[in-house]
Amino acid sequence: MTRKATVRALLDTYGETYAEQAGIRLADTPSPLYRLLVLATLLSARISADVAVAAARELSRAGFRTPRAMRDATWQQRVDALGRGHYRRYDERTATMLGEGADLLLTRWRGDLRRLRAEADGSVAALRDRLTAFPGIGPTGADIFLREVQGVWPETAPYVDRRVSAEARELGLPATAAELARLVPRGDLPRLAAALVRVRGHESALPAA
Template identity: 75%
Template sequence: MTRERTVRTLLDRYGRSFADQAGIRLADTPSPLYRLLVLAHLLSARISADVAVAAARELSAGYRTPRRMLDATWQQRVDALGRGHYRRYDERTATQLGDGARLLLERWHGDLRRLRDEADGAAAGISRLLTEFPGIGPTGADIFLREVQATWPSVAPYADERVRSTARTLRLPHSAAGLATLVPAGELPRLAAALIRAHGHEDELRAA
């Protein structure tokens, strides 16, 4: 399979960003950025991506800002996670979401753009600050950065090791800059999401 066909097949089969799947229309404004942070938190747990996305949708229905998340009761957050079938980690996650909302409000006035600016827009600095949120480790920071890069151009191109590993297996460029050359500007989040979803299906893709 040619490189171009591989990319086309990836995008056709798997190329929907996780933010889009969760109903988050990303923009450089506080609410969608916060909802992306919540999604990254949920996706970083050892639970299926579809369940994490469903739970993010439930939380977005009522808690689209850190203030609303913090003002919700712990039980309301647990119930929203449960409606998304995010039950394995629901109690701990409900606590972490409340604590994270408080941190965002107190330190960055509820606006993740302030966090970005504190890091001078650099991916490494943003990642370090993101991991200060309860429940957001390096994996969660990677998810946030690869999804937000079209909205925050200062972090682009961004591809974490999970993305690069699948790209390497499929004989695609396995650097962020190399992968960015394969898609139009702003489309790297879709390709990154496709490579995450394609993990474990590489033989099938090569045979297509």
């Protein structure tokens, strides 16, 4: 099968981003960007992606859609929301990190990740470095955030991380961001990157490139 057929199968079967799965309509506005940051924090732990997404949904249902709401919630309220999403293994530590991260965002960037973006001045490396300043956001969390935000922050595109590149290579697809971006319509690279993460362990169900 052709690369085009492999990419189509990936997008059709696994091409839902984590943000979409969590009910986040990603846009370059403060609340959805913050919710993506929270989701990246949850996905950074050694826990299943489905549980992390469920926990992100529960935090949103509880009203913690802005850094101020997250910071002003009690620690127990954050723990309870995480528990409803079955994020129990790391709930207490994560509840603390979410409060601290919200406070950092409010204090340093006035609650708006677009200010962090402006501070990075178009440098993906600078942006990645600033993201890792948030408690719980290490290199993996920063990669998740950048993979998904590239749809609304064009200066970060095309962005793929080592995990995406390795899976692309396994499937016979090009491994660089620029080459992968040429295989999909503009704006679909976040979906392709998400699909390449999700397909791991299910490669045999796809046509070979």
